[in-house]
Amino acid sequence: MGKAYFKQKCGLYAINIVAACGVFIPEQFAGLGKAAQDCGVFRLKLTSRQTVVAVLDEAKVSCLEQRLTELGLAVSPYGGAVRAVKACAGNSALCPRALGDALDLGIEIQEKFLGREVPKDVKIAVAGCPRGCTDPLCADFGVVARGGGTFNIFLGGRSGSSKPLHGSLLAGGVHKEGVFKILEHVLKQYDELALPKERLAVTAARLGFEAFSPPPGLLGDNSPQESADQDFLAFLNGKGK
Amino acid sequence: MGMSNQIRTTAHVDLEAMIKPLQNICNECDYNGTDDCKPAACMAGFALRSLQFAKQKGILDIPGAVQHIPQSDMKHYFAENIIPALGETCRQCKECQDNHSPDCVIALARTCLENTILEENIHYPGSVFMYLAALRKQDQDIAQMLAAELQRKK
Numbered sequence: 001m002g003k004a005y006f007k008q009k010c011g012l013y014a015i016n017i018v019a020a021c022g023v024f025i026p027e028q029f030a031g032l033g034k035a036a037q038d039c040g041v042f043r044l045k046l047t048s049r050q051t052v053v054a055v056l057d058e059a060k061v062s063c064l065e066q067r068l069t070e071l072g073l074a075v076s077p078y079g080g081a082v083r084a085v086k087a088c089a090g091n092s093a094l095c096p097r098a099l100g101d102a103l104d105l106g107i108e109i110q111e112k113f114l115g116r117e118v119p120k121d122v123k124i125a126v127a128g129c130p131r132g133c134t135d136p137l138c139a140d141f142g143v144v145a146r147g148g149g150t151f152n153i154f155l156g157g158r159s160g161s162s163k164p165l166h167g168s169l170l171a172g173g174v175h176k177e178g179v180f181k182i183l184e185h186v187l188k189q190y191d192e193l194a195l196p197k198e199r200l201a202v203t204a205a206r207l208g209f210e211a212f213s214p215p216p217g218l219l220g221d222n223s224p225q226e227s228a229d230q231d232f233l234a235f236l237n238g239k240g241k
Numbered sequence: 242m243g244m245s246n247q248i249r250t251t252a253h254v255d256l257e258a259m260i261k262p263l264q265n266i267c268n269e270c271d272y273n274g275t276d277d278c279k280p281a282a283c284m285a286g287f288a289l290r291s292l293q294f295a296k297q298k299g300i301l302d303i304p305g306a307v308q309h310i311p312q313s314d315m316k317h318y319f320a321e322n323i324i325p326a327l328g329e330t331c332r333q334c335k336e337c338q339d340n341h342s343p344d345c346v347i348a349l350a351r352t353c354l355e356n357t358i359l360e361e362n363i364h365y366p367g368s369v370f371m372y373l374a375a376l377r378k379q380d381q382d383i384a385q386m387l388a389a390e391l392q393r394k395k
Binding site: 129147229 | 280281287290291293294297300301302303304305306309337339340342344345
């Protein structure tokens with residue numbers, strides 16, 4: 001795994017800067033602007049992964065990197081690594097259409113998994129509803145809130161290349177804790193089963209999605225769905241109040 | 242991020258307004274109050290208990306509940322009794338469109354009520370206007386009754 005520094009045609013360097021799923025506090029945003037001025041940044045560009053690219057002279061790269069650390073920002077990992085997580089503004093305080101806390105979940109996933117080494121880049125997208133503003137079906141691992149504190153997980157999407165793919169449903173009605181368990185399981189399986197530099201979508205297509213399915217018991221013996229069912233059926237039959 | 246309120250709760254839906262016409266249906270039922278009253282096997286009972294469950298829990302969705310809707314309720318229901326309840330589901334519908342969930346308690350009640358007076362369920366298009374249009378294609382009389390109910394001042 002490397003860090004996202006890229007030499008540009010003009011000789012300048014591009015640095016990919018990652019924040020909490022694209023969320024900056026004003027001090028970070030203003031601080032980044034000040035640091036960009038101080039380090040002679042030529043341009044700043046927003047990326048499709050909700051990161052910011054700064055273009056500057058190679059000699060000023062370490063200066064900017066130091067300032068990023070002070071601001072609580074970081075240089076994005078690159079190569080065979082879990083990339084910056086895309087998450088929409090879906091949570092209880094922001095998007096009125098949200099069915100679940102997508103932004104909070106995305107930030108937590110990024111904090112836990114960003115930079116983890118994997119055979120080839122793994123892109124994760126989290127959306128607060130099926131509208132999917134972050135294109136979760138085009139991600140290696142896509143998460144879509146479906147209400148009731150549960151999420152659907154899609155695996156094997158890929159937006160780029162000449163053969164873009166939509167992910168397929170790997171697990172439905174999963175609670176937040178289950179999303180982390182399934183992601184951990186998927187990354188372990190991917191580590192074990194992928195050919196060198198093989199994208200997750202290709203591994204899944206080659207071996208079948210069953211190779212990534214959560215094993216029995218991973219989400220606990222009594223799944224949240226089963227508990228909810230029993231609760232509702234008991235009420236329905238008059239055993240509840 | 243700060244949490245100022247919860248997502249998809251019953252706070253913005255008047256569940257009681259939907260419960261009342263369903264209770265009226267139950268009050269006219271011969272089985273009401275007898276040992277033969279089985280909400281899990283009754284369309285009106287299922288709709289009523291779903292709404293009461295949602296009210297008790299403060300939730301708008303009951304994940305997986307749609308698969309428990311009874312399939313063998315052969316009782317006869319009068320359309321004039323059902324329409325006020327069906328109309329109330331339309332009034333309370335938040336027109337979630339793409340985010341429509343069949344496990345939403347409003348959708349559960351509507352599905353049950355459809356089963357009492359229509360030959361087939363209507364695939365809910367996510368908006369009341371589109372729903373009326375789809376209903377008209379299946380049963381003009383019921384569509385007219387529902388439209389009149391919706392025009393009636395509450």
